[in-house]
Amino acid sequence: MPDWPRMRPSGDSAVLLEFDNRIDPEINRSVRSLALAIESDPLPGINEVLPAYRSLMVTYDPLKIEYPRILKKIKIWTEKAARIDLPPGRLFRLPTVYGGVHGPDLKRVAETVKLSPAEVIRVFSETRFLVYFIGFICGLAYLGGLPESLRVPRLPTPRTLVPAGSVGLAGGQANAISTDQPSGFNYIGRTFTTLYHPQIFPPIPFLSGDEVQFISVSEEGALEERGKKATDFL
Amino acid sequence: MKAFEVLHPGVHTTIQDLGRPGFMKYGTPASGVADRFSARVANSLVGNSPGAALLEITLFRLELLALNDFAIAVTGGNLSPMVNGNPLPMWQTFFLKKGDRVAFRARKQGFRAYLAVQGGFFGQNFLGSRSVFVRGLMGSILKAGEILETEGAGVKPTSPKSLAKDMIPPYPADNFLRVILGPQEDRFTPKGIETFLSSEYRVSPQSDRMGYRLQGPAIEHLHGADIISEPIARGAIQVPGDGLPILLLWDAQVSGGYTKIANVISADLDRVAQIMPGESLRFRAVTLKEAHELLRKEWACFEQVQRFILEQTG
Numbered sequence: 001m002p003d004w005p006r007m008r009p010s011g012d013s014a015v016l017l018e019f020d021n022r023i024d025p026e027i028n029r030s031v032r033s034l035a036l037a038i039e040s041d042p043l044p045g046i047n048e049v050l051p052a053y054r055s056l057m058v059t060y061d062p063l064k065i066e067y068p069r070i071l072k073k074i075k076i077w078t079e080k081a082a083r084i085d086l087p088p089g090r091l092f093r094l095p096t097v098y099g100g101v102h103g104p105d106l107k108r109v110a111e112t113v114k115l116s117p118a119e120v121i122r123v124f125s126e127t128r129f130l131v132y133f134i135g136f137i138c139g140l141a142y143l144g145g146l147p148e149s150l151r152v153p154r155l156p157t158p159r160t161l162v163p164a165g166s167v168g169l170a171g172g173q174a175n176a177i178s179t180d181q182p183s184g185f186n187y188i189g190r191t192f193t194t195l196y197h198p199q200i201f202p203p204i205p206f207l208s209g210d211e212v213q214f215i216s217v218s219e220e221g222a223l224e225e226r227g228k229k230a231t232d233f234l
Numbered sequence: 235m236k237a238f239e240v241l242h243p244g245v246h247t248t249i250q251d252l253g254r255p256g257f258m259k260y261g262t263p264a265s266g267v268a269d270r271f272s273a274r275v276a277n278s279l280v281g282n283s284p285g286a287a288l289l290e291i292t293l294f295r296l297e298l299l300a301l302n303d304f305a306i307a308v309t310g311g312n313l314s315p316m317v318n319g320n321p322l323p324m325w326q327t328f329f330l331k332k333g334d335r336v337a338f339r340a341r342k343q344g345f346r347a348y349l350a351v352q353g354g355f356f357g358q359n360f361l362g363s364r365s366v367f368v369r370g371l372m373g374s375i376l377k378a379g380e381i382l383e384t385e386g387a388g389v390k391p392t393s394p395k396s397l398a399k400d401m402i403p404p405y406p407a408d409n410f411l412r413v414i415l416g417p418q419e420d421r422f423t424p425k426g427i428e429t430f431l432s433s434e435y436r437v438s439p440q441s442d443r444m445g446y447r448l449q450g451p452a453i454e455h456l457h458g459a460d461i462i463s464e465p466i467a468r469g470a471i472q473v474p475g476d477g478l479p480i481l482l483l484w485d486a487q488v489s490g491g492y493t494k495i496a497n498v499i500s501a502d503l504d505r506v507a508q509i510m511p512g513e514s515l516r517f518r519a520v521t522l523k524e525a526h527e528l529l530r531k532e533w534a535c536f537e538q539v540q541r542f543i544l545e546q547t548g
Contacts, residue, residue: 009414009522010417010465010467010470010494010497011414011468011469011470011498012414012497012499012522012526012529013467013468014465014467021462022462023462047255047256048255048256048258050258050259050488052463052464053463053464054464055462055464055465057467059258062500062526062530063530063533067522067526134260135258135261135463135465135487135488136261136487136489136490137261137263137369137370137487137488138261138369139260139262142489179371196371198372199361201361202260203257203260203261203262204260204261
C-alpha cells in the first residue's frame, strides 16, 4: 500500500482524499482513477464522489454509514484504482471569436507576454486544455495546460460581470465562463456555444479528463453557433 | 389548485424542498431548505411528505392572498405571521378560507420561516428538485402578482395537528456553533486557531444563502491563504487572505482555493439558518465521533416529533 492518498475529514459528512500537492495531469489521473473505482463499486451511505485537481471528496450520510468503515473501504478502492484503465477523454473544438468586444483583454495580454495579438491567438487556440474537474458554480471547468509563454496574473480587481462563454486565462489556468458571473481572469475571446443548461442532465458538457480547444473563427462564424450545445463540437 | 396570489413578495422568499444532492461534480450545489427540521415539520403538519416543496421566508413583509380553502402550517423563525390582521398560530395546522390574507409583519425571533401548504407547492423542476437556486438560473425569488399553485388538485383535508410546546426549538438557541477543525487547520498558527475558537464573530449584512461573512478578529495563517482548489463541504469555514472567516452554506460554490479552518457540524446547520445578519456567534470544536452522535440525537428528536404528529390523525 502506498501512503497516498492522505485521508482527512472535511466536516462530519465528507472525507477528503489527497494526492501529491501539485497541479499535474498524472496526479489528476490518480484522482480520476480513484473516483471511478469508487463509483463503480458503490457503498450504501456514500452520496457523492467529487474529483478535483489533486484531491477528491467523498460525501456520506453519517446516519447510514460509520466513518471507520469508509476509511477501510477507501484502501480497497485505492488498490482497485491502480488497476483501472481510464477511458480516453473527448476533445471539444469550440468555435471562438478572439479580440475586440468579445476579448477585451487580448491586447493587454499580448503586451504582457511580449507577443503580437495574432501570436497569442495562435498559441492559445492550438492548445488542447485538459479538463481537470468541474466545480465553482454553474459547472465551471477548471482547465489546465496553458503554455508557459502565456502566463499572466489575475486582474487586480475582478470584473463584476463577465458574459457567459467568455474565454480567458490567468496564472497557469484557462476557463470558459459557463454563465454570466464575476471573474478576475483575463478574457481574450468568446464562444457562443451553450456551456450550462440547468434543465438538462448533465447541466454541463464536460467531464474531468476531457480536452477542450478554442478554435479561432470569425465573429460571424462564432455567432452562427449561438445556442448550440458544446457537445455538437466533439 | 391555485393557492395564493403574491400581494407583496417579501425580502427574499423562495420555493425550496430538500434540494438536489448528487450534482456537485457537475458544479451544482445541493441548495434546499436552510432549516430542515422546521421545513419537515411544516410539511408533516399538513399531511405532506417531509420533502414537499414549501416557501422559505426571510425576515418579513411577505403578503399572500388565499385563492381557495386549504390547510397550511407555518414553522421556523417567528416573523409575526398574521391572518387578516390577527396572529396566525405557528407550529400547527391552520385552515385558510378563500380571501384570507396572510402576512409576515415583523421579525421577533429567528430569521427564516417556512410555510407549507396541503399538497405541496408547485415549482419548476430542475435536476429533480424544485429548490430555487437563483445564481444557477434555477428559478427566481417570489414576485408580486405571482400565482402560487399546489402540486395536487384534490388533496384530502387534513385534521388539525400541532406540536407539544417543548418540541418547538428555541430561537435564538445559544450562539455557539460546534465545528470539526480542518481540513486545513495545519495551515494556521496556534494563535490563529486560538483566535478562531475564542472570539465572537458578527454575521455581516453581506450574508445570504450562499454564505455568511463573519466580522471579528482576523485569523492568522501559517503561510498564506491559498490552496490548490478543492471541493467544499456544506458548513465549511474558509479563511481568505484578510483572515476573516466565511461560513459556506446551502447555495455555496462547490469548489474553492482558500484554506478552510473548520466545518460546522450537520446537527447545527438548522440553527445557522435562524441566525440573522448582525447577530454574533462563537465556535466550539468537537470530535468527529461527537458530531455523529449529535446528528443521530437530532434525527431521533425529529422522528419523535414526526411520530407525535402522525399519532394525531383521526
